[in-house]
Amino acid sequence: MxxxxxxxxxxxxxxxxxxxxxxxxxxxxxxxxxxxxxxxxxxxxxxxxxxxxxxxxxxxxxxxxxxxxxxxxxxxxxxxxxxxxxxxxxxxxxxxxxxxxxxxxxxxxxxxxxVRRLQVDGTELDGLHYLRAYGNADAIRADLEAHPDAPVVCVGGSYIGCEVAASLALLGRDVTILLQEDEPQQRTAGIQVGRFVRSVLEARGVAVHGGEQVARFTGDGRVAAVHTASGRELPCGIVVLGVGVxxxxxxxxxxxxxxxxxxxxxxxxxxxxxxxxxxxxxxxxxxxxxxxxxxxxxxxxxxxxxxxxxxxxxxxxxGTAEPFAEVPYFFSDLADWATFESVGPASAWDEEVVTGTLAEGEPFGVWYLEGGVVRGALSHHGGLDLDRARELIRSGAAVDPAALG
Ligand SMILES: Cc1cc2nc3c(=O)[nH]c(=O)nc-3n(C[C@H](O)[C@H](O)[C@H](O)COP(=O)(O)OP(=O)(O)OC[C@H]3O[C@@H](n4cnc5c(N)ncnc54)[C@H](O)[C@@H]3O)c2cc1C
CATH class of the missing domain: 3.50.50.60 (FAD/NAD(P)-binding domain)
Structure with a gap:
């Protein structure tokens, strides 16, 4: 009972x-x-x-x-x-x-x-943080306060790594991002948006190192450096890991x-x-x-x-069981410098159609097509009609890329 x-x-x-x-x-x-x-x-x-x-x-x-x-x-x-x-x-x-x-x-x-945990040597060192809950954010904030001059390394080029890097750069910190892909957010948003994200971050002093794999962390009790498989060594005092969930x-x-x-x-x-x-x-x-x-x-x-x-x-x-029919929506921003909204998600695509100019402060959009069918769309500063994108994704019909502009 x-x-x-x-x-x-x-x-x-x-x-x-x-x-x-x-x-x-x-x-x-x-x-x-x-x-x-x-x-x-x-x-x-x-x-x-x-x-x-x-x-x-x-x-x-x-x-x-x-x-x-x-x-x-x-x-x-x-x-x-x-x-x-x-x-x-x-x-x-x-x-x-x-x-x-x-x-x-x-x-x-x-x-x-x-959070997915990185399996390399040195992950037991102090100063390493994952980020999922308030408590993790509190621990990062406390570490930033206790180590005001410590360089920060963000591991992972998805939105978590990029957003954390942007926030810490806004706070005036010395920040580096290490990522496996060539460009940040490339996996979800493609190479063109990736290059744009890099440019926004680099303009604020964030160092972006693509094509890198973390090999180990070293330090005496507290993290002092990140070492990559390519032999790069980045001195740091705080690491934030955003390597998936x-x-x-x-x-x-x-x-x-x-x-x-x-x-x-x-x-x-x-x-x-x-x-x-x-x-x-x-x-x-x-x-x-x-x-x-x-x-x-x-x-x-x-x-x-x-x-x-x-x-x-x-x-x-x-008392019903109707199908759930929403097209997934996602948003992300890099401090106030860039604001992205996307629908999809496009897991695979063979063509990107850009509308507008990929430049800071400019509204632009990217359509992600697979075999001529819209699989996803991204809007920067409201540069693309997301409702139209939802309709095209739902329809599953091939479109004329030239008409997307
Ligand atoms: C740092 C961060 C930033 C993000 N930013 C964005 C963003 O900008 N845009 C966006 O679209 N998404 C973002 N996300 C993703 C978004 O937060 C998740 O998609 C969302 O939290 C999922 O909600 P959920 O309820 O499914 O799961 P969760 O938020 O994971 O909540 C599940 C809860 O269940 C609890 N739980 C687990 N097992 C049990 C159990 N057996 N008994 C009781 N409780 C249990 C967990 O402790 C947790 O509190 C972000 C995520 C993180 C971590």
Whole structure:
């Protein structure tokens, strides 16, 4: 017998679960709902961790989701610092880290993602940081304060490395980025945008070293240098690693939920997992996307996680299982110097069509085509109509590249 039962159990304290809670409330849900999240804080938007929060420009509460204090006295009970240790879909029961056993009618698993850890010598040294939660951002800020003259190396050329580098350059720090690709953000946005990102960062004094692989970190207790496979040695006192994430499927695996090729939880088009009455949303959710002609995708974008959580809540409210049809949306900025929004995501493309001029302060757009079909689009400073891009991605029809301008 469970210690108590709820109608809806939301597992994971990120924005996917929080958006589900919000959508339940908005939809007039009259039942009982409980959100159990592992972190110390209520759900929050992580994008601030590389931007305003890291720079000390905004307090924690500003990024609470849906808003500061939203859960207090509301229709969804929030348990922070509480992990779900075991999920038994057949019995419809979950065991919490408090030992309480909670019965449920429906559950949402939204356990998100964990940072990928670099496996090289020296990762035990002080001064090395990953960045996923408030606590990581706090530790970086404390280290910056304690070591005001220490050069910083950001490892990884994706948006996390670039955004952190931009924020720290804005704070006047000596920053270097090391990345495997030739250009920053090349994997997701292509070589042309990559060169543009490099130019924006270099103009602010950030050193960008592409084609590099970290071989080891050295130092006496605290990191003093990063060494690369090519023989480069970069003296530093602080390192921020942004080398990707892996879906957190520990709970899901233990519960026997089917996993997909991406390593996430395999869902159907409506975001139902392989277990009856158990749904998934957010960074660990892999599903056949109707917006992509049924291609299975899993994305790590904050607004998409929210949209998925809200979708699941609406299905629970209505007793339906409609397909989730959003085209994923992503945003990123380099301090205030460059602002990108993209839809897609384009995982493969053979043609890039640029509209406008790739220059700082200029609105421009890039279309990513595969066999003449639009797979994704990027807009800098609003230089491209993202709604039109969504329509073209959904249509799956070949377009005339010349007409995209
Ligand atoms: C530094 C940073 C900057 C980012 N910037 C951007 C950006 O600019 N734009 C963008 O689109 N996206 C950005 N993202 C990505 C975005 O934050 C994620 O896509 C989003 O957080 C996914 O939400 P989620 O709810 O699926 O997962 P998560 O945010 O990972 O939340 C999952 C939560 O579940 C908890 N949990 C795990 N297992 C259990 C369990 N068994 N019991 C209870 N709780 C559990 C975890 O501790 C975590 O708190 C950024 C991410 C990071 C880390």
């Amino acid at each position: 469970p210690d108590r039962s709820v109608d809806v159990l939301l597992i994971g304290g990120g924005v996917a679960a929080a958006a589900a809670a919000h959508a339940l409330a908005e939809g007039g849900f009259g039942g009982s709902a409980l959100l159990a999240g592992r972190e110390l804080d209520p759900p929050y938007d992580r994008p601030a961790l590389t931007k305003e929060y890291l720079r000390g420009e905004q307090p924690r509460e500003a990024s609470h989701h849906p808003s500061a204090g939203w859960f207090e006295g509301g229709p969804v009970e929030l348990l922070t610092r509480t992990s779900v240790m075991k999920l038994d879909p057949a019995a419809r029961e979950a065991t919490l880290s408090t030992k309480e056993v909670v019965g449920f009618e429906q559950a949402l698993v939204a356990t998100g993602a964990m 892996v879906p957190d499927v520990m709970l899901a695996r233990g519960a026997g939920l089917a996993l997909g090729e991406s390593g996430g939880v395999a869902c159907d088009a409506a975001l139902r997992t392989s277990a009856p009455a158990v749904w998934a949303a957010g960074d660990m959710c892999e599903y056949p996307s109707v917006a992509h002609g049924g291609r299975r995708i899993r994305v790590e974008h904050t607004e998409h996680a929210q949209a998925q959580g809200a979708h699941v809540a609406r299905q629970i409210l209505a």
